[in-house]
Amino acid sequence: MCEISIIVPVYNVEKYLNKCVDSILNQTFKDFEVILVDDGSPDNSGAICDQYAEKDSRVKVVHKKNGGLSDARNAGIDISTGNFLSFIDSDDYIDNDMIDILYDDITQKDGDISVVGYYDEYGGIVKNCKKNKDKIEILSRETAIEKILEGKELTANVWNKLYKRELFEKIRFMNNVIAEDAFIIVELLLLCNKVVVNKKFKYHYVHRKGSITTSVYSIKDLDTIKAWEYNLLLLKERVPKLSNKAFSRVCWANFFVLDKLSQVERKSEEETEVYKKIKNFLLKNMKHIFNSHSFTKNRKISLFVLLLSDKLYGNLVKKNNSNNWR
Numbered sequence: 001m002c003e004i005s006i007i008v009p010v011y012n013v014e015k016y017l018n019k020c021v022d023s024i025l026n027q028t029f030k031d032f033e034v035i036l037v038d039d040g041s042p043d044n045s046g047a048i049c050d051q052y053a054e055k056d057s058r059v060k061v062v063h064k065k066n067g068g069l070s071d072a073r074n075a076g077i078d079i080s081t082g083n084f085l086s087f088i089d090s091d092d093y094i095d096n097d098m099i100d101i102l103y104d105d106i107t108q109k110d111g112d113i114s115v116v117g118y119y120d121e122y123g124g125i126v127k128n129c130k131k132n133k134d135k136i137e138i139l140s141r142e143t144a145i146e147k148i149l150e151g152k153e154l155t156a157n158v159w160n161k162l163y164k165r166e167l168f169e170k171i172r173f174m175n176n177v178i179a180e181d182a183f184i185i186v187e188l189l190l191l192c193n194k195v196v197v198n199k200k201f202k203y204h205y206v207h208r209k210g211s212i213t214t215s216v217y218s219i220k221d222l223d224t225i226k227a228w229e230y231n232l233l234l235l236k237e238r239v240p241k242l243s244n245k246a247f248s249r250v251c252w253a254n255f256f257v258l259d260k261l262s263q264v265e266r267k268s269e270e271e272t273e274v275y276k277k278i279k280n281f282l283l284k285n286m287k288h289i290f291n292s293h294s295f296t297k298n299r300k301i302s303l304f305v306l307l308l309s310d311k312l313y314g315n316l317v318k319k320n321n322s323n324n325w326r
Helices: 017-025 045-055 069-079 098-108 141-150 180-190 219-238 240-261 269-284 286-291 297-308 310-319
Strands: 004-010 032-038 059-063 084-087 113-122 136-140 161-164 194-207
Touching (some): 004 017, 004 069, 017 045, 032 045, 045 059, 069 180, 084 098, 098 113, 136 141, 141 180, 141 240, 180 219, 219 240, 219 269, 240 286, 240 297, 269 286, 286 297, 297 310
Parallel strands (some): 032 059
Antiparallel strands (some): 084 161, 113 161, 136 194
């Protein structure tokens, strides 16, 4: 039995795994276990996990058949013993006081979830290092969900957070999807009374070439749209006043997929149909998007460009980072 279980899904990350695990084992907070879930890695990742288990009694290793990120996280939850749970992706790393800060915040403020800020790293270059602030906010359930929907101050990622174990008594990550975080985060927040947000940046989110979030278009990207449609239905029933913002997030997800599709030079028949469907959806909801505060001026301009020309829209996406348009 320990206070915190830190769950790390591992797949094909032999180049990054040491940095990740070392950053966890070097935490100033000591009462934790690390569960490394080797999800059928074809490289040397599984052996590296075993080496850590031999050297440190806090490390547990699960070797399993490949089932995807969600399945690996769920396997970790199933054998965890901690009163609190945290998830860290195996190609990322954390500052040595991150767990200490998350634990102090969630226990001292009687929170259900605690959150820290994160750095975006692209090839060793940190994108948002100037935003670090020494500030703590305590959010209600509704406010936390609202901020998740806005996607600015609070994001749907599960990995920069600490959770009370009870939140996962009846909830597990959805298998066979790529937007697993988006599918679960609203459900978790609906079970919360209080979310503690620390503005200090302590998690390092490494965008590596070829990873799920930086790869080119895949049919699986449609899971992002499905996730926010799922959340929209959930909030219509549970928190109707947030339905408008939830719909804006559905529109955002459609933009996300369309941007990727716009960069596919020779689209298949299926890709062409998906492109047309998403384009028609966005143009149909142009009034909502233009009236919404959830989208930037540049994003609204991009919709007008889409109305005029698919080629111009594709060129616009190519020249800009669409993540900054929202």
